[in-house]
Amino acid sequence: MLKKILIFLLIVFVAIQFIRPARNRSGEASMDIRKKFPVSDSVDRILARACNDCHSNTTRYPWYAEVQPVNWWLSSHIKDGKRHLNLNTFLAQSAARQKKRMEDCVEQIDNGEMPLESYLWIHKEAALSEGDKVTLKNWFHEVIDSLKARYPADSLVLPKRKPAK
Numbered sequence: 001m002l003k004k005i006l007i008f009l010l011i012v013f014v015a016i017q018f019i020r021p022a023r024n025r026s027g028e029a030s031m032d033i034r035k036k037f038p039v040s041d042s043v044d045r046i047l048a049r050a051c052n053d054c055h056s057n058t059t060r061y062p063w064y065a066e067v068q069p070v071n072w073w074l075s076s077h078i079k080d081g082k083r084h085l086n087l088n089t090f091l092a093q094s095a096a097r098q099k100k101r102m103e104d105c106v107e108q109i110d111n112g113e114m115p116l117e118s119y120l121w122i123h124k125e126a127a128l129s130e131g132d133k134v135t136l137k138n139w140f141h142e143v144i145d146s147l148k149a150r151y152p153a154d155s156l157v158l159p160k161r162k163p164a165k
Contacts, residue, residue, distance in 0.1 A: 016068040021075035026057045033090035037146060043139045047087065050115050050126040054081030057088040062122065077116070095151045096158045102140045102147075109133050 033039070039047070053059045059078055065071050082089075085101050093101070108114040115126045128136070147156060 013068075019068065020071060023059070023061065025059065028057050029088040031089045031091040033087045033143070036091055037143045040139070042135055046128070046132050046136055050128055050132070052087070053123075053126075054078050054116075054119070055085045055087055056082075057086065064122075077119075094155075095147055096156050099144055099147045099156045100158055102143045105140045106137050109137055 047055075054077060061074070065074050085105065090098060090101070105114070109128065115123070115128070120127055
C-alpha cells in the first residue's frame, strides 16, 4: 500500500512539472517611476538587489524556480508584490495612489516588513542595512515631496472606501 502511495505521489509530482505560471519578464517599463522621478545610482542598486524581483516586470528567477510547486509559490509572491507596488507601472496610477504607495514603503521599511523574511532566506544580499533603509526612505520622501509640489493637496488624498455591507 505504501509503495502505491509513493508511486502515485511521484506521478503527481512529475505531472505538475508541466503546469507552469507565466514568467515575470516582460520588461515593460513605459510607465516606470524613473521616467518622472530621479533615481540615484545608490537607490537604483538597492532596488535592483532588494526590490525588483517582486516589484517590477523583470524578476531574476533562481534555479529552484524550475521545480513545482515552488514556482507557483514564487509566482504568487511576485503577483502580490506587484499588486502592492510595481515600479515599472508606477506612473499609471493616480497621484494620490502614488503618494500612498511611497508612504506605505516608508512604513514597511520602518516596521521591518520588506524585504519579506521568506525572500531573505535565500537572498541574503537583499537584506537592507541601516544605510540602505535611510537611503530608500529619503528617496521615498523625495518622491512624496515632488508629488506635493506638482499636485494640489486635495488630489493627493485617496477617496474614502465605502464600508462593506
